[in-house]
Amino acid sequence: MQFNMTPGVTDISQQVYNLHMTIFWICCAIGLVVFTAMFVSIILHRKSRGVTPATFHESTKVEIIWTAIPVLILILMAIPATRVLIAMEDTSDSDVTVLVTGSQWRWHYEYLDYDIDFFSILATPRGQIEGRLPKGQNYLLEVDRPLVIPTGKKVRFLMTSDDVIHSWWVPAFAIKKDTNPGFINEAWTRVNEPGIYRGQCAELCGMDHGFMPIVVIAKEPDDFAIWVEQEEARIAAIREEEQRLLALRMNLDEQMELGERVYLAHCAACHQPNGTGLPPMFPALKDNHVTTQDRAEHIRVMVDGRPGTSMASFARQLSLRELTSVITYTRNAWGNDTGDVVQAVEVYEYMQSKGE
Amino acid sequence: MNNEGYQKYYVPDQSPWPLVGAIALFFIALGAGFYVIDMSKDQSGWGGYMLLLGIAILFVMLYGWFKNVVDESMSGLYSAQMDRSFKQGMSWFIVSEIMFFAALIGALLYARFIAVPWLGGASNNEMTGAILWPNFEAVWPLLTTPGGTETQAMGWGLPLINTMILITSSITLHFAHTAIEQNKRGQLTGMLLVTLILGVIFLGLQGYEYILAYRDLGLRLDSGIYGNTFFILTGFHGMHVLLGALILFFVLLRVLKGHFTAEKHFAFQAGAWYWHFVDVVWVIVFCLVYVF
Amino acid sequence: MSTVTTADHHDAHHDHKPTGIKRWLFTTNHKDIGSLYLLFALAMFFLGGAMAMVIRLELFQPGMQFVEPQFFNQMTTMHGLIMVFGAVMPAFTGLANWMIPMMIGAPDMALPRMNNWSFWILPFAFLILIISMFLPGGGPDFGWTFYAPLSTTYSNDSTALFVFAIHIMGISSIMGAINVIVTIVNMRAPGMTWMKLPLFVWTWLITAFLLIMVMPVLAGLVTMVLTDKYFATSFFDAAGGGDPVLFQHIFWFFGHPEVYIMILPAFGIISAIVPTFARKKLFGYASMVYATASIAILSFLVWAHHMFTTGMPVYATLFFMYTTMLIAVPTGVKVFNWVATMWRGAMTFEVPMMFALAFIVLFTIGGLSGVMLAIAPVDFQYHDTYFVVAHFHYVLVSGAVFSLVAAAYYWLPKWTGHMYDEKLGQLHFWCSVISVNLLFFPMHFVGLAGMPRRIPDYALQFADFNAFISVGGFLFGLSQLIFVWVLVKCIRGGEKAPAKPWEGAEGLEWEVPSPAPYHTFDTPPQVK
């Protein structure tokens, strides 16, 4: 059982921890003095001991003293606090910059210095949450794609959001910064030790606020460089694959299989695994006009989202292949049975038509 | 004040009106809530009717309640101390109204001096401007929002006339006040009437300005923070002018019925305070919304 | 209603009580209205507490067992709203109604009819709030702080009802506050000078001032939420030039004074009880008054300490950090004065005193964790974790609620004419004080260990603490049933209470018989 704050793995987080402990002990000391006085009085000055009450009821001198001493204590606290705060502010001279975007209920990371960007989503299976499977060690604190950063380098985070306010919090770095839609906040860290660090969204952001973890892997700079290469290659490969896909036709079974996986990872939180949704906030997809008939609208909603609702645009969040499959899946699952097999070109064409 | 204190402090007996008033507010709030929900979905429901019912009950309540108060006042039940209670109550009510406007004005100042500059990259929001809104220019009035909605600014010619009208009305009301204190009933009636007419003209011009805004300037509720602060401040102010005018109207009716004396005219005074308050708010709104 | 009979009635001056349901519906009597407020607050405390029990039940174990995440959020939201606006604030208003006229020697509140209106609005406001939970999309689920845009663009339809419910709650609070101020300023008995006012009256005067200053701001804010959601404005939307953080500034400009609204009258109660049972005059009366006023003034300058992580510029963060820390000074003066009052007194430990003593210790603990939260760089780690939840339950439950319970025990003899059952009361005290610590103390630890607030499910390392906390919660809830038992027993009968049941008590309220006659001080007492 952990009782106290983590000292963390950065110089700043250690300073924060020390400040926390300093303030904590000062508060304990104050409490001790006050409570001792009180309990001494409770024990000694009770009627049952036959005391007669004193009659004093003011003393300018003591009152000035006990106004002045707290002021001094507070000044004593304020000095280190100010110092640490100012040290945390300076985001200049960073080596790596990551744009962190929160959205309901996933994180998006974009490396401004590399050709890398991806989403990061809770990886704990629903079965564990619902108690059908035994809970794993990192229950609720695991994601499909962690953020990777180099150790010993100054990493600058730019924080924003696509919808509501979230807050990106990794205790080991002592970073908690709100992601305000339409604005960019900044924070930075320099991690001393390689390792896996876990955190969570810290601002109530709707239904699945509790299911929006953060995992950061800090790697030695060399390993980080390798990772960057691999990741760039992986993302490039997906893009290529997408191009190839446009020519290709996928059959229903293929699509249903991938589509189901995508659906459960991205859609089921709101629209429910069985497609019944949680109306009226999250409409049912089963027997829905859009998913059973209006195919063009279906593609449009998936690509553009529904502005002003929780339905986000999935154009960036999913690969073309995933988008196509999940549309096909929804059109055929849970008795929707349209028999429609949507092809990548179709979705791609709509995306292009918007670009013009 | 005096040592006999509240010896004659009048504590009214039971009254049904507070409960009726609470029921009225219940229907108003619930009705307004459902009305807004229905409206947002383009569907029709019974919210609007409930709202109207609530307002109707509220009027019945106000009539009944004030009738009691007026009768009590006319039959001499209210001591000087009682009058002081009313006056102090009214002053604190006005303080609360000031704070309501303070919140709205605070929103305007924040938008203008903090939010909009930050969206343009000021202070610690360099990246906000650079990455999210690269084409956005932070100026006030904000005629093009970061999202790209465009509108035009409202000039201050018409509002200046309106300002004159309201200030004049404050002066005429002051004359009415001196008249009541000197028991000049004719001047009192006349000046009250002039004040009321000026108030109505103000409202008319305000309505005309809204038409201009919507029709010619494309300045609407949805045209971004400039339009939002414009409408919410002038709109709530306008509603207060309307309320003030209503109060003065009923005061006028009572004057015509021969109520009030040179010493005792709390209702008149409350109405006058309210009117002056509404004027002062207008001058501030005029400066912040239109001129600067 | 009829004015003529009323006039006679008052000249006649007899202790005539109207009967039946109309007595309560149409009343203008400050004691009746006070009782109504207190009973309403108790009911709401149980409703809000029941919701807390749902929260604790779901958090008993990791995993989702009993409710859906969205319903959980509704429970959190409604729990906060009901406890703050439905339980604590009305309870203090009830005490103000009962006690202030008696303490200053007034025949009633200054504006008795408006007084009744202020009360009857409240049940309807909460009815609307509760109706909103049955809308198709569910009730408010955006936290009691209803941050935009979660409460605007991304909320369900309940927002509309929520907004109007808040509006009418605000009207109720403002009218109540106006009544309190006018009563205190205008209706003191001859000789009751400012510096002779009981501290409960002083603290309420300042509280009422705070209410009048901040409730309208809340009204303005919910109005903007309404227009943002339904009328296409963009006060809190960057695309239209607004800012979601603007919402927070306005909310906390209201919200921080609001938390002092819930604690200043508590200070007044403790300042009444401690001298009584220490049989010694309150130490530092004048500095108590000045400290209360300082707290009130400072409370307007600290609001952004709830917003350290929103990315304010560093100079703003520093400003709010310093002002927040300063509040510890006047609050400290109060704590020290209470201790000095006990010092060399002759104390006895009846139930009101026990709760008052527990208040002083536990409120101080909560205040000290508040000072820790005020330190901005560490608040980055504490913010939105259970450490904050621990802080505010210490000041609210073992602070505000304990003071209310203490007040109830203290004045029950005056209200009912009967002594409460001392044994049961002591049992209630010990059960409460132990379980409240089992409930809220470990929250400090889970918070520091990293558990965010407002989550329906959590990582495994928090499991043991949460089970413990939940058990503490159930025990605390059950302990409150003892309180109800005490209340019922005391209202229905018991040992007759003398006019002044407490040896060391001072004040006008103890000079009228127990139970207090329906009309007190029809002619003003002369205060020397």
Ligand code: HEA
């Ligand atoms: C009755 C209610 C109440 C009271 C009295 C207080 C009192 C204080 N509160 Fe608290 N607070 C809340 C209710 C209250 N609070 C609530 C409800 C929230 C959460 C809202 C939400 O987000 O939902 C909150 C949140 C909150 C935060 C935001 C935390 C966060 O979200 O990150 C902060 C930060 O500064 C804070 C600080 C303080 C301080 C400094 C005091 C001070 O007034 C305390 C002063 C008292 C003492 C210090 C003890 C006695 C003094 C001495 C013995 C003298 C010597 C002491 C020193 C020299 C240190 N509070």
Ligand code: HEA
């Ligand atoms: C004065 C205000 C007040 C009071 C008195 C309380 C009282 C309690 N609170 Fe409250 N709480 C808040 C104000 C208050 N709270 C606020 C403002 C929030 C923030 C909301 C937000 O995040 O938006 C909050 C949030 C909050 C949370 C965090 C929720 C979250 O972040 O997800 C929790 C969790 O444990 C909690 C628990 C409790 C408990 C167990 C009590 C107990 O003290 C309640 C005890 C009372 C009873 C239990 C009722 C009486 C007894 C019965 C009905 C008999 C039946 C009993 C049993 C079956 C056991 N509260």
Ligand code: CUA
């Ligand atoms: Cu995202 Cu909470």
Ligand SMILES: [Cu+2]
């Ligand atoms: Cu605060």
